[in-house]
Amino acid sequence: MQKKYCIPTIFVPLLLLSGASQAEMEWGEWILDPSLQWQYQDNLNYSAYDEDELSDNLLQLEIVAGRILQLTDFTRASFTVGVQTSFYQDYDDLNNSSVTAGVSVQHKFGTGPEKPWVRPELFYTYANYSDSIRSDSLLQGGTADLRTGDTLTVGVMAGKRVNDRLDINASVHYHDRDGKSGPVIVPGISADVFDQQGWTLGLNGNYLLTSSWLLSAGYKYYNGDMDSSCTPDNVGKVFENATVNAITLDNVFGGCVYRLDGRANMLSLDLGYAIGQHSSLNLGVSYQAGSADDLDYSNTSVQASYMYSY
Amino acid sequence: MKIRYTYLLHTLALYAVSTWVAAETVEVKVTNKSNQPIENAVVYATPTAGLSKAEKNAGKAQVDQIDKEFIPHISVVQRGARVDFPNHDRIRHHVYSFSDAKTFEIPLYRGRPSNPIAFDKQGVVELGCNIHDWMSGYVYVTDTPYYAMTDKRGKLSLANLPQGEYDLRVWHPDMKGTVEDTNQTVRVSGGQTVNFQLTTKKRWVPFRAPAAGGSSYR
Numbered sequence: 001m002q003k004k005y006c007i008p009t010i011f012v013p014l015l016l017l018s019g020a021s022q023a024e025m026e027w028g029e030w031i032l033d034p035s036l037q038w039q040y041q042d043n044l045n046y047s048a049y050d051e052d053e054l055s056d057n058l059l060q061l062e063i064v065a066g067r068i069l070q071l072t073d074f075t076r077a078s079f080t081v082g083v084q085t086s087f088y089q090d091y092d093d094l095n096n097s098s099v100t101a102g103v104s105v106q107h108k109f110g111t112g113p114e115k116p117w118v119r120p121e122l123f124y125t126y127a128n129y130s131d132s133i134r135s136d137s138l139l140q141g142g143t144a145d146l147r148t149g150d151t152l153t154v155g156v157m158a159g160k161r162v163n164d165r166l167d168i169n170a171s172v173h174y175h176d177r178d179g180k181s182g183p184v185i186v187p188g189i190s191a192d193v194f195d196q197q198g199w200t201l202g203l204n205g206n207y208l209l210t211s212s213w214l215l216s217a218g219y220k221y222y223n224g225d226m227d228s229s230c231t232p233d234n235v236g237k238v239f240e241n242a243t244v245n246a247i248t249l250d251n252v253f254g255g256c257v258y259r260l261d262g263r264a265n266m267l268s269l270d271l272g273y274a275i276g277q278h279s280s281l282n283l284g285v286s287y288q289a290g291s292a293d294d295l296d297y298s299n300t301s302v303q304a305s306y307m308y309s310y
Numbered sequence: 311m312k313i314r315y316t317y318l319l320h321t322l323a324l325y326a327v328s329t330w331v332a333a334e335t336v337e338v339k340v341t342n343k344s345n346q347p348i349e350n351a352v353v354y355a356t357p358t359a360g361l362s363k364a365e366k367n368a369g370k371a372q373v374d375q376i377d378k379e380f381i382p383h384i385s386v387v388q389r390g391a392r393v394d395f396p397n398h399d400r401i402r403h404h405v406y407s408f409s410d411a412k413t414f415e416i417p418l419y420r421g422r423p424s425n426p427i428a429f430d431k432q433g434v435v436e437l438g439c440n441i442h443d444w445m446s447g448y449v450y451v452t453d454t455p456y457y458a459m460t461d462k463r464g465k466l467s468l469a470n471l472p473q474g475e476y477d478l479r480v481w482h483p484d485m486k487g488t489v490e491d492t493n494q495t496v497r498v499s500g501g502q503t504v505n506f507q508l509t510t511k512k513r514w515v516p517f518r519a520p521a522a523g524g525s526s527y528r
Binding site for chain 1: 377400402408418438440441443512513514515516518520521522524
């Protein structure tokens, strides 16, 4: 937990840069960004075995509100609070609501649209699930919403407009998720499946197809904890092929869920259509391929969204 | 006899003056290669004989910032004009230009800057805001006071042109080539219509709407 106390130091270099400018600090524009998203995932449970992959549709409503504090001519801080609620069509035990508080400080290195920028950011999310283990005997009288808990994400983004049509950005984020404990089902192995940490490196490019159509392509590399579901039939194979760091019962997919240390490559493609100046319709697809020891995982998702920005 | 000479001289003088002040109107139409009208094209007429002192009267202009946009998107002023950049938004803007015709910067400000900016060189001044990269505007600076911008039909009238010979040129941010390429020398004697046909190119401004792939803004 010591690392959490170090996180605000990521803002220090920018705050020092900010002091070099003359403009007075002043509150700027308000942020109000509602969005509605539909998503389909073909391997919702992130199973390593094709025959056990489960798919579902998800509807997600999010509202982010906040305000920008202009620190100097070239530096601005953004304070936001977001509320998100998600509804699954079949696996409604995954329905959840979350609140996210975020702060970021963006510094632009000079004047002009093509000047690079850097943005350290910090987010704290509390998500509430209703995925309780309902077997009182296994929990010895208690219940646990395994996935309920908080996540701290800290990272840095940097970007640059390359030309009139293309802008690119790169990012690195670290997340630390603290979930709830389920019942211990394998002696000597933790049941804290949703206590997870991981690093994500990202590259993203946005390319204007026309003045109204924007094509975005992204690549992410993830290294850290991953969770996957298992069944009584395949849990043995899981243990044969990978080092399982945590395992417990899972009510959502009717078997067990486990955590292991893995890596994943993710590709995404989004097409956005501007509706006026403040809103857009977006269609996207993403593919994720992960591995941990001798197990391979993949998930494809398709999403459509409406986004509004005040 | 003396009276007759005086009368003749007065008559000649009146004729000369009336000829000099005769104001004519030239109608202009600007289209693209597909004959579609081009709106907000700047057309200006420069007397080939040069401008008189009276014609070098720069004046003032204003480019507002409303809802994080430059209004009007395109302005035209005479060289020497002083342009105000009042900010009507409740947030600060940081207006700048790096154009050859005028390089300036107004760091973060609200309301009306205390000093207008003098545009003292002919050419295109491209405006931007360093906070909101999608904000884009243009001020076209001409030497001559005889200018106008086309309407939605691609039409304009250059009024109050003294009779004589003029170089007519057109500028638009979407045009290919230079304004010099568009030059048409016209002897203005009234009732003329001048047509310009421009080859256009696509102009790009950063995407303002929210994007699923993320945005550099905020």
